[in-house]
Amino acid sequence: MNKVRLGVIGIGMMGTVYAKMLLNKEIKGAELTAVTDQKEEKRQWAKDAFGEDIDVFDSPESLMKSRKVDGVIIATPHFEHAELAVKAFKMDLHVLCEKPAGVYTKQVREMNEAAAKTKAVFSIMYNQRTNPVYRKVRELVSAGELGEIKRTIWIIDWYRSQSYHDMGSWRGTWAGEGGGVLLNQDPHQLDLWQWITSLTPVRIRAFCGFGKHYNIEVEDEVTAYTEFNNGATGLFVTSTGIAPETNRLEIYADKGKLVVENNQITFYRNRIPERQFNREWRGGFGTPENWKCDIPVHGNESGHKGIIENWVEAILFGIALIAPGVEGINGLMLSNAMHLSEWTDDWVTLPVDEELYLKNLRERMETSVYKKN
Amino acid sequence: MNKVRLGVIGIGMMGTVYAKMLLNKEIKGAELTAVTDQKEEKRQWAKDAFGEDIDVFDSPESLMKSRKVDGVIIATPHFEHAELAVKAFKMDLHVLCEKPAGVYTKQVREMNEAAAKTKAVFSIMYNQRTNPVYRKVRELVSAGELGEIKRTIWIIDWYRSQSYHDMGSWRGTWAGEGGGVLLNQDPHQLDLWQWITSLTPVRIRAFCGFGKHYNIEVEDEVTAYTEFNNGATGLFVTSTGIAPETNRLEIYADKGKLVVENNQITFYRNRIPERQFNREWRGGFGTPENWKCDIPVHGNESGHKGIIENWVEAILFGIALIAPGVEGINGLMLSNAMHLSEWTDDWVTLPVDEELYLKNLRERMETSVYKKN
Numbered sequence: 001m002n003k004v005r006l007g008v009i010g011i012g013m014m015g016t017v018y019a020k021m022l023l024n025k026e027i028k029g030a031e032l033t034a035v036t037d038q039k040e041e042k043r044q045w046a047k048d049a050f051g052e053d054i055d056v057f058d059s060p061e062s063l064m065k066s067r068k069v070d071g072v073i074i075a076t077p078h079f080e081h082a083e084l085a086v087k088a089f090k091m092d093l094h095v096l097c098e099k100p101a102g103v104y105t106k107q108v109r110e111m112n113e114a115a116a117k118t119k120a121v122f123s124i125m126y127n128q129r130t131n132p133v134y135r136k137v138r139e140l141v142s143a144g145e146l147g148e149i150k151r152t153i154w155i156i157d158w159y160r161s162q163s164y165h166d167m168g169s170w171r172g173t174w175a176g177e178g179g180g181v182l183l184n185q186d187p188h189q190l191d192l193w194q195w196i197t198s199l200t201p202v203r204i205r206a207f208c209g210f211g212k213h214y215n216i217e218v219e220d221e222v223t224a225y226t227e228f229n230n231g232a233t234g235l236f237v238t239s240t241g242i243a244p245e246t247n248r249l250e251i252y253a254d255k256g257k258l259v260v261e262n263n264q265i266t267f268y269r270n271r272i273p274e275r276q277f278n279r280e281w282r283g284g285f286g287t288p289e290n291w292k293c294d295i296p297v298h299g300n301e302s303g304h305k306g307i308i309e310n311w312v313e314a315i316l317f318g319i320a321l322i323a324p325g326v327e328g329i330n331g332l333m334l335s336n337a338m339h340l341s342e343w344t345d346d347w348v349t350l351p352v353d354e355e356l357y358l359k360n361l362r363e364r365m366e367t368s369v370y371k372k373n
Numbered sequence: 374m375n376k377v378r379l380g381v382i383g384i385g386m387m388g389t390v391y392a393k394m395l396l397n398k399e400i401k402g403a404e405l406t407a408v409t410d411q412k413e414e415k416r417q418w419a420k421d422a423f424g425e426d427i428d429v430f431d432s433p434e435s436l437m438k439s440r441k442v443d444g445v446i447i448a449t450p451h452f453e454h455a456e457l458a459v460k461a462f463k464m465d466l467h468v469l470c471e472k473p474a475g476v477y478t479k480q481v482r483e484m485n486e487a488a489a490k491t492k493a494v495f496s497i498m499y500n501q502r503t504n505p506v507y508r509k510v511r512e513l514v515s516a517g518e519l520g521e522i523k524r525t526i527w528i529i530d531w532y533r534s535q536s537y538h539d540m541g542s543w544r545g546t547w548a549g550e551g552g553g554v555l556l557n558q559d560p561h562q563l564d565l566w567q568w569i570t571s572l573t574p575v576r577i578r579a580f581c582g583f584g585k586h587y588n589i590e591v592e593d594e595v596t597a598y599t600e601f602n603n604g605a606t607g608l609f610v611t612s613t614g615i616a617p618e619t620n621r622l623e624i625y626a627d628k629g630k631l632v633v634e635n636n637q638i639t640f641y642r643n644r645i646p647e648r649q650f651n652r653e654w655r656g657g658f659g660t661p662e663n664w665k666c667d668i669p670v671h672g673n674e675s676g677h678k679g680i681i682e683n684w685v686e687a688i689l690f691g692i693a694l695i696a697p698g699v700e701g702i703n704g705l706m707l708s709n710a711m712h713l714s715e716w717t718d719d720w721v722t723l724p725v726d727e728e729l730y731l732k733n734l735r736e737r738m739e740t741s742v743y744k745k746n
Contacts, residue, residue, distance in 0.1 A: 150615055155526070155623075159660045161651045205578065207598055207606070214651075223598055223606055225580055233580070233596055235608065242523055242625050243647045244663040250528075252615050274616045278534045278587075287532045290617040 004094070004315050007034035007069035009060045009084060011042055014098060014125075014304075015075030021305060023050060030312045036063045038076075060084050064091050071121070071315065073308070074098060077170070078178055082107035085122070085325075089114040094121045096311045099187040101328025103178030104361055105336050106354035108329045115326060122325030123311040128188040129195065129322050130306040132299040133263050137251070138196045140258070140267070140295070147254030147273050149228075153235040154193055155248045158185035160240040162214050172216025175368035178361065180210075180218030181240045182335040190331035193236065197251065199228040203349045206338035213241025217368060224338045236334070256290065265295035377467070377685050380407035380442035382433045382457060384415055387471060387498075387677075388448030394678060396423060403685045409436045411449075433457050437464050444494070444688065446681070447471060450543070451551055455480035458495070458698075462487040467494045469684045472560040474701025476551030477734055478709050479727035481702045488699060495698030496684040501561040502568065502695050503679040505672040506636050510624070511569045513631070513640070513668070520627030520646050522601075526608040527566055528621045531558035533613040535587050545589030548741035551734065553583075553591030554613045555708040563704035564696075566609065570624065572601040576722045579711035586614025590741060597711045609707070629663065638668035 008019045015035075022032035035046050036057040046056045057063035064072065064087060071094030074084050082102035088095045095115070101124055102108040115122045128134060140146060158181060170176025177183055182190070194201070209221035220241050226234035249260040256269040270277070271289040302309070310322045336357050337348040343360050381392045388408075395405035408419050409430040419429045430436035437445065437460060444467030447457050455475035458468045468488070474497055475481040488495045501507060513519060531554060543549025550556055555563070567574070582594035593614050599607035622633040629642040643650070644662040675682070683695045709730050710721040716733050 151610075151612070153528070153610070159647075161654045161657075161659060163651075163654045163659070164657050167657050205580070207578070209606075212604070221606070223608065225596055225598065231585070233582075233594070235596065235610070237524075237526070237608070239524070241647075242630075243643055243650070243661050244630055244641045245660065246623075246625075246630065250619075252619075257615075257617055257619065268617045270616055274532075274614075277616070278536075281534045281536050284537050284540050286534060286536070287618065288616050 001070065001316065002029070004030045004312050005033040005068060005070045006030050007036070007057075007063045007072045008032065009036055009063065009072050009074050010076035011035050011037045011046055012075065015073070017304065018073050018075060018308065019046075019050065021308065023054070026305060027308050027312055029316050030308070033068045034063050034066060036060055061087065064088055064093060070094060071096065077176070078103050078183060082111040085111045086114040089118045089120055089122070092118045092120050094311070094315050095325060096123045096125065096308065097325055097328065098125045099191075099328070099331075100183055100335070101325070101332050103183065104354065104358050105329060105333055105352055106358055108332055109354065112326045112329060121311060121315045121321070123307065123314070123321050124323050124325045124328040125304065125307055126188060126191050126323035126328075127303045127307050128192055130302040132297050132301060133260060133265060134192050134196055135299075136265060136295065136297050137249075137258065137260060141197060141251070145255065145267075146251060146258060148230065148275075149197055149199060149232045149251055149253045151233050151252040152193070152197060152199075153237070153250045154189055155237045155246045156186060156189045157239050157242045157245040157247070159243040159245050160185070165214055165216050170370050172214065172218055173368045173370035174217050174361070174364040176370040177218065178365075179335065179339065180216065180220055181238050182219060182222060182338060185240065186238055186335070187331050189238075190236070190334045191327070193234070194330050194334075195327075197228075199230060199232060199234075201226045201234070201334060201337070201350050202229050203227050203347050204334070204337040204341050205347050206341040208338060208342035213239070217364070219339070219342075222338055224334075224341070226334075236338075263297070265297060267293045267295050269293050374443065374689065375402070377403045377688050378406040378441060378443045379403055380409070380436045380445045381405065382409055382436065382445050382447050383449035384408050384410045384419055385448065388446070390677065391446050391448060391681065392419075392423065394681065396427070399678060400681050400685055402689050403681070406441045407436050407439060409433055434460065437461055437466060443467060444469065450549070451476050451556060455484040458484045459487040462491045462493055462495070465491045465493050467684070467688050468698060469496045469498065469681065470698055470701065471498045472564075472701070472704075473556055473708070474698070474705050476556065477727065477731050478702060478706055478725055479731055481705055482727065485699045485702060494684060494688045494694070496680065496687070496694050497696050497698045497701040498677065498680055499561060499564050499696035499701075500676045500680050501565055503675040505670050505674060506633060506638060507565050507569055508672075509638060509668065509670050510622075510631065510633060514570055514624070518628065518640075519624060519631060521603065521648075522570055522572060522605045522624055522626045524606050524625040525566070525570060525572075526610070526621075526623045527562055528610045528619045529559060529562050530612050530615045530618040530620070532616040532618050533558070533587075538587055538589050543743050545587065545591055546741045546743035547590050547734070547737040549743040550591065551738075552708065552712065553589065553593055554611050555592060555595060555711060558613065559611055559708070560704050562611075563609070563707045564700070566607070567703050567707075568700075570601075572603060572605060572607075574599045574607070574707060574710070574723050575602050576600050576720050577707070577710040577714050578720050579714040581711060581715035586612070590737070592712070592715075595711055597707075597714070599707075609711075636670070638670060640666045640668050642666050
């Protein structure tokens with residue numbers, strides 16, 4: 001194979017972006033051959049917009065069976081991601097899945113199990129993993145520049161007015177989206193938090209506000225306390241109801257404190273690691289000498305295009321994936337745990353009890369104002 | 374009365390500072406007439422150091438009964454503050470109490486009840502209330518510049534090595550101090566948080582690490598989630614085990630976001646308040662225009678001296694107190710609630726169940742390595 005033939009499933013906002021990227025030959029080694037969408041008017045629009053060379057299928061299944069594609073990009077509503085990926089894997093088709101990996105971990109675990117049974121290449125659209133700022137922080141952590149992490153806090157707001165939620169009847173509903181800020185806005189941060197620190201969350205106690213700021217069903221505010229496997233504590237604080245928006249990541253570690261805000265990395269470096277200082281110091285009051293360091297960041301964010309290119313190169317040449325699809329479950333696990341902790345008003349130990357989560361989610365979907373037609 | 378005669382009870386580190394301030398006639402309208410300390414060697418030192426004009430008493434009770442003082446400054450170990458204040462109020466003596474007001478709210482409530490039965494003037498050493506930075510923030514909040522508060526986060530670290538804890542056998546023990554970072558380092562912030570915002574905490578869920586960073590009995594790490602009466606959420610994050618130290622207060626409100634760090638106030642002001650923007654905006658995605666404003670701070674911190682002067686002027690001229698003693702219970706209430714939430718692994722609704730708290734505290738005091746001689 002020297003060219004990967006791709007189909008795009010779901011040509012909404014992001015699916016259309018990917019289809020056009022491929023049509024415009026922006027992705028070396030790949031070509032768009034087919035698209036599909038559940039809506040008739042979208043399919044008609046695609047026929048007009050993309051031209052006769054692109055097959056427009058009535059369903060994802062017919063697209064997959066057409067033998068016109070080697071892989072699919074799944075850009076449908078969240079609920080369908082995992083189910084469609086499973087179907088693709090059963091036909092040994094390569095899959096690039098939009099974030100989030102799914103809505104609940106049970107379906108995503110099943111997706112990962114299906115992926116393990118094929119040699120198809122599976123990636124997920126974690127385009128923020130191409131952000132040089134976060135790549136740099138991850139590199140610093142893994143090189144040992146921070147030492148043992150003690151505490152990490154991510155405050156991440158995404159202001160979304162009522163007008164935004166009113167743009168689609170599915171928005172802000174349990175049946176339409178399966179969640180709010182955690183499912184729609186935070187998947188990148190929930191992934192990056194673990195990807196950067198290499199810490200494994202052990203248990204979570206979270207506090208969610210549902211429709212606290214807007215007339216919606218789902219969470220528009222979350223404060224989550226997390227305990228990690230090395231004893232470190234974590235706070236994940238997020239809201240769609242707060243303006244101006246904050247995006248501030250703090251990592252407190254043995255060798256100092258690292259802050260990421262406004263795309264800048266500042267490292268407050270202890271000249272002597274704290275634990276060493278503590279062992280050696282005999283003077284009562286006293287703290288390690290600390291240096292404020294501005295950390296350089298090189299390179300550009302290749303973004304969505306970078307993730308697609310990387311996936312295509314992995315298919316063609318076997319290079320390592322930036323965002324392996326099986327890792328999509330990690331961020332979703334945190335998201336599900338945060339919901340479940342609020343619903344049960346208790347700790348949630350990871351991995352989440354997937355049946356309990358699904359039971360709770362379904363109760364909310366059944367009473368949701370959104371009804372899928 | 375044109376001169377207030379003062380006695381200092383407990384001439385340890387801070388008591389000695391206050392006694393010398395008075396001896397050096399730094400406090401207009403006040404004079405030192407007596408001191409006392411439970412330790413014989415301290416009393417002997419005081420006789421040598423302060424001269425014959427200053428009476429050195431064997432006990433707080435004899436000092437209070439001597440008719441040589443109109444008021445007392447209580448600078449003893451935490452556990453004795455409330456009990457001594459009650460004795461002073463019964464003799465209608467004015468009281469200035471070191472922070473914290475006490476170790477558990479039951480004793481502090483009893484102190485406040487005793488204070489209510491006398492016309493004596495009661496203040497507490499909340500010297501950070503004289504800090505022009507926090508005075509300015511409080512003024513901005515009360516003037517309505519921030520609008521309704523939605524979320525507030527205070528991250529406050531006080532690095533204290535094992536060497537610091539080893540300086541005294543009482544340090545870091547339940548029987549010696551009744552708590553760790555919450556009782557010793559955080560009283561100012563636990564007070565200022567409420568004093569600045571005028572918010573009332575309704576319930577708390579806190580997570581404490583006891584001896585997590587050091588060989589001590591008490592908490593050296595706390596993460597506390599708080600719900601306030603207006604629906605706002607709060608986080609109070611503190612540790613003695615993290616270097617470098619952070620002191621960052623964030624207040625997220627309808628009219629913008631205010632950050633205090635490094636003695637600087639930055640206000641990110643929404644040109645239109647968020648709730649108004651939300652009502653009026655029809656464009657889907659969109660956020661209020663935001664202005665970064667550097668807020669000027671005027672004046673100096675009068676500190677411990679300012680609090681003593683204010684107390685003396687309140688006695689002589691009836692001026693308003695900067696730090697009324699009865700408000701000492703507010704910060705301690707948060708501290709007790711944070712402990713109790715960790716001990717019961719559950720929510721704590723305020724006001725704290727004072728008997729339950731005391732029962733839990735006493736259990737820890739009984740098994741404490743520190744034994745009072």
